[in-house]
Structures are given as C-alpha cells and as structure tokens.
Amino acid sequence: MSVKLGMLALLAEEPMYGAQLRSEFEGRTGGTWPLNVGQVYTTLARLERDGMVVQDAEPDEEGRIRYQLTDLGRTEVMAWWETPVRREETPRDELVIKLALAVTTPGVDVRAVVQTQRTATIRHLRDLTRVKTQASDRHTSEGEQRDLAWLLVVENLIFAAESEVRWLDHVESSLARAAAMPRRAAVTDGASPRMSTNQSGTNQPRNQSGTTQATTDSSSTDLQGAKK
Amino acid sequence: MTESILRLVDVTRTHGTGETAVHALRGVSLEVRPGELVAVMGPSGSGKSTLLNVAGGLDKVTSGEVLIEGEPLSTMSALQLAALRRRRVGFVFQDFNLIPSLTAGENVALPLELDGLSPRKARHFASDALDLVGLRELIDRFPDKMSGGQQQRVAIARALVGDRRLVMADEPTGALDSHTGEGVLRVLRERCDSGAAGLLVTHEARHAAWADRVVFLRDGVVVDTTGSPDEIHDLLAGAGH
Ligand SMILES: Nc1ncnc2c1ncn2[C@@H]1O[C@H](COP(=O)(O)OP(=O)(O)OP(=O)(O)O)[C@@H](O)[C@H]1O
Ligand SMILES: [Mg+2]
Numbered sequence: 001m002s003v004k005l006g007m008l009a010l011l012a013e014e015p016m017y018g019a020q021l022r023s024e025f026e027g028r029t030g031g032t033w034p035l036n037v038g039q040v041y042t043t044l045a046r047l048e049r050d051g052m053v054v055q056d057a058e059p060d061e062e063g064r065i066r067y068q069l070t071d072l073g074r075t076e077v078m079a080w081w082e083t084p085v086r087r088e089e090t091p092r093d094e095l096v097i098k099l100a101l102a103v104t105t106p107g108v109d110v111r112a113v114v115q116t117q118r119t120a121t122i123r124h125l126r127d128l129t130r131v132k133t134q135a136s137d138r139h140t141s142e143g144e145q146r147d148l149a150w151l152l153v154v155e156n157l158i159f160a161a162e163s164e165v166r167w168l169d170h171v172e173s174s175l176a177r178a179a180a181m182p183r184r185a186a187v188t189d190g191a192s193p194r195m196s197t198n199q200s201g202t203n204q205p206r207n208q209s210g211t212t213q214a215t216t217d218s219s220s221t222d223l224q225g226a227k228k
Numbered sequence: 229m230t231e232s233i234l235r236l237v238d239v240t241r242t243h244g245t246g247e248t249a250v251h252a253l254r255g256v257s258l259e260v261r262p263g264e265l266v267a268v269m270g271p272s273g274s275g276k277s278t279l280l281n282v283a284g285g286l287d288k289v290t291s292g293e294v295l296i297e298g299e300p301l302s303t304m305s306a307l308q309l310a311a312l313r314r315r316r317v318g319f320v321f322q323d324f325n326l327i328p329s330l331t332a333g334e335n336v337a338l339p340l341e342l343d344g345l346s347p348r349k350a351r352h353f354a355s356d357a358l359d360l361v362g363l364r365e366l367i368d369r370f371p372d373k374m375s376g377g378q379q380q381r382v383a384i385a386r387a388l389v390g391d392r393r394l395v396m397a398d399e400p401t402g403a404l405d406s407h408t409g410e411g412v413l414r415v416l417r418e419r420c421d422s423g424a425a426g427l428l429v430t431h432e433a434r435h436a437a438w439a440d441r442v443v444f445l446r447d448g449v450v451v452d453t454t455g456s457p458d459e460i461h462d463l464l465a466g467a468g469h
Contacts, residue, residue: 115451122436125436126439173271
C-alpha cells in the first residue's frame with residue numbers, strides 16, 4: 001500500500017528514525033494522510049520482516065533507532081517509480097453505492113439525493129479553491145519544492161471534486177432521459193423498482209409541491225410526494 | 229448589513245402566451261452584496277441567461293422587481309436604463325457580442341466614449357482593462373483576427389472597464405483553456421474583493437468554486453444554494469501552511 005511504499009521512498013534518500021519518517025511523510029503529502037505512530041512502527045516491523053529495511057546496530061545516545069533500506073528495499077522503490085498505480089482495484093466508493101441503491105429503491109427522490117451531494121461537493125470545491133489561491137499567493141516567490149508538492153495534492157483533490165460534480169450532472173441527465181422514455185408494459189404495473197423523475201429541461205407548469213402536472217407518461221408514480 | 233448591489237424580488241419571465249408560453253423564470257429571488265461573487269449553475273434551458281438578462285436590464289421581467297443599488301429598474305426610462313448599462317453594469321455575453329468593425333481597444337472603450345469620456349481617456353482605461361485579461365498588446369487588433377479565447381477576454385475587459393460596481397458574465401470561460409479561464413476568474417474575484425458585486429453563469433464546478441455562493445436553477449426555479457462560506461477551517465493545515 002502507499003504508506004509502505006511511501007516510507008520506503010523516504011528511506012531511499014537517507015536513513016531515518018520512526019518519528020522523522022512520520023513527519024516527513026505528512027509534510028510532503030500536505031498533511032492529507034496523517035499517520036499515527038503505531039502505524040509507522042507496525043509498517044517498519046513488517047518491512048524489516050520482509051527484508052526491506054534494517055535497524056542500525058544500536059540506538060543513538062537518545063535511545064532512538066534508525067532504519068535504513070536494504071538492496072531489496074531499494075529495488076522495491078525503483079519498481080514503484082517505474083510501474084503505474086493500478087486503477088483496476090478501485091476502492092469502493094460510498095457515493096457510487098448510495099446512488100446505485102437510490103436509483104433502484106422505490107420511494108427515494110434520486111434528484112434530491114443528487115442535488116444534496118452536488119451542493120456539498122461544490123462547497124468542498126470552493127473551500128479547496130480558497131485554500132489553493134491563498135497558498136499560491138503566499139508562496140509564488142519562494143517556489144520551494146515542498147510547497148509545489150502540497151499544491152499538487154490540493155489540485156488533485158480539486159480535480160476529484162470536479163469530476164464528481166460532472167458525474168452527478170451526468171447521473172441527473174441520464175435519469176431525465178430515462179424518465180422521458182416510454183415505459184415497457186412490465187414497468188407500468190408498479191412492480192418495477194425503477195425510479196421516475198420529473199422531466200428536466202422541459203418547462204411544464206408545476207403545481208405547488210413542485211411536481212409535474214400532467215405528464216404524458218402515465219406510469220410515473222409520484223415519488224416527489226414521498227419525500228420529507 | 230450592507231445594501232445589496234443587485235436584488236431580484238420574486239422575478240418571473242414568461243416568453244409568449246397561452247399554450248406556447250415558456251416560463252423561463254418562475255419566482256426567483258436573489259441578492260448580491262458588495263464584495264460578493266455569486267455563481268449560477270443549472271442544466272441547459274434552466275433560465276440562467278434569462279436571469280442574467282433581466283438582472284442587467286437587458287430584458288424585462290414579467291412580474292416581480294429587479295433593483296440595482298436600491299433603484300427599481302421598472303421605474304427607469306429607456307434612457308436611464310441605457311445609462312445604467314454604460315456606467316454601472318458590466319456584461320459579458322455568452323457569445324461575446326463584439327463589434328466586428330471596431331478594434332479590441334475601441335470595443336472596450338465604447339461604453340465610456342458613449343458616456344461622454346474623451347477618446348484619449350477612454351483608450352487609456354481600455355488599455356488598463358485589456359491588461360487585466362493579459363491582452364494589452366492586442367489593443368489595435370480587430371475581432372476577426374483574434375482567437376475565440378482572445379475575443380472572449382476582450383468581452384471581459386469591456387465588462388470590467390472603468391469602475392463598474394456590478395459585473396455579470398454568462399459562461400465567460402467557455403472558449404478558454406484552463407489556465408486562461410482561471411486567470412479570468414481571478415480578475416473577476418479581485419474586482420469583487422475590492423467591493424463590486426458579481427453574478428457569474430457557468431456550468432463548470434471548478435469555476436463556480438471561485439464564487440462565495442452557488443445558486444442552482446432548474447426549470448426557472450432556484451432549487452438549492454451552497455450558502456456563504458464558513459470561516460475556512462484549517463483544512464489541509466499540514467506542511468506548515
Ligand atoms: N426569446 C425567447 N423566446 C422564447 N423562449 C425563450 C426565449 N429566450 C429563452 N427562451 C426559453 O427560456 C428558457 C430559458 O432559456 P435560457 O437561455 O435562460 O437558458 P440557459 O439556462 O441560459 O441555457 P444554456 O445553458 O443553454 O445557455 C428556455 O426554455 C428557452 O428556450
Ligand atoms: Mg445561456
């Protein structure tokens with residue numbers, strides 16, 4: 001995992017103490033992945049077991065133990081730089097699961113779920129953008145590598161949030177298109193868990209609860225009414 | 229609390245009548261205060277451009293009221309409205325709207341000249357505005373000799389020229405690459421930080437993120453808003469920042 005390889009990469013520069021490894025790791029990744037002390041030492045123990053790091057023969061005068069890379073560890077780091085990060089093993093994303101379930105669960109207002117998420121994600125994006133502009137205003141003169149690394153981490157989060165919003169837009173328009181399509185007979189009997197949504201992009205008059213008044217699609221069950 | 233620069237009160241805008249009526253806006257209320265940049269997002273046809281047009285006095289409301297610096301637009305004569313648009317409101321159109329027979333500098337200077345400023349002074353301000361969007365060197369170039377992105381930036385300079393307290397922009401980053409687009413947002417943000425009010429239509433979340441508030445439109449109705457930002461918590465406080 002990335003913590004293990006990250007620590008190996010740091011040790012490839014110079015031998016370090018556990019506490020030093022922890023602060024270097026956090027500092028260089030912008031504090032986005034805080035490590036606890038226990039995690040650092042468990043990882044070091046595992047790396048030692050696997051023959052990738054060794055401890056110095058004895059502790060220094062303050063009783064701290066330094067770790068350094070073995071040849072095997074060095075090879076592992078080299079291989080890490082040379083191979084792409086695998087994307088096939090996608091971590092399970094709560095939002096994806098939530099929306100997949102929302103779409104297939106009767107009585108859930110999917111558009112409301114989408115909108116709630118979009119608002120929250122854009123708010124997050126706004127915070128990230130502020131953090132980024134403040135930081136880049138402050139640091140353009142210094143141009144330190146570490147600041148650059150931090151900025152790149154923030155930008156990665158910005159791209160991720162942006163792509164989430166785009167996906168949510170896509171979800172919404174797919175739902176609108178699906179709702180506008182004529183249903184098959186099997187769907188009309190109400191047994192299908194498929195959602196109906198208001199047709200978006202049209203300008204039909206609405207009643208007070210915000211639902212479309214006379215939809216041409218008689219199979220649409222009024223799920224908006226079920227919300228709140 | 230400071231007075232809003234722009235205020236929409238229960239605004240509706242209906243195109244046509246009867247069977248074929250299109251309800252582009254259906255009861256929209258909105259306020260933009262000095263220093264605030266508000267973004268408007270929503271699917272195509274949701275009423276974003278209509279909202280901007282009525283807010284800038286380019287289109288009339290069917291009902292409700294638009295107030296700019298406290299003055300209701302409904303009580304203004306056509307002449308007063310035109311003066312308002314020349315002096316106080318900057319507008320970036322979705323399709324730029326540059327005048328092809330005028331150079332970049334003349335396009336930007338036009339509202340000031342129409343307002344009685346000497347051509348020399350107007351050119352001076354135009355040059356400053358073009359500088360804001362990084363196009364000072366193109367001041368004497370005609371629109372048809374510029375790229376789409378450059379034309380878009382000239383349109384932005386024209387909206388910012390002089391001392392406009394209300395700037396409205398309809399997809400101002402559409403033709404721009406991400407760096408130039410970000411530059412335009414930065415200029416807009418700075419203008420608002422120095423006391424102007426901004427209303428920005430965009431479909432890009434990355435650009436809406438520069439705003440203090442995002443308003444979501446759907447079928448002519450505001451369906452949600454992000455609200456104003458809380459104090460920035462020490463998000464990503466690592467690395468000594
Ligand atoms: N002059 C007009 N006459 C009739 N209908 C109009 C007119 N102008 C706009 N509309 C309709 O009003 C609705 C809102 O249009 P508007 O241009 O405000 O949408 P928008 O949100 O800006 O869309 P886009 O993202 O595509 O620019 C649409 O249904 C549109 O067809
Ligand atoms: Mg539009």
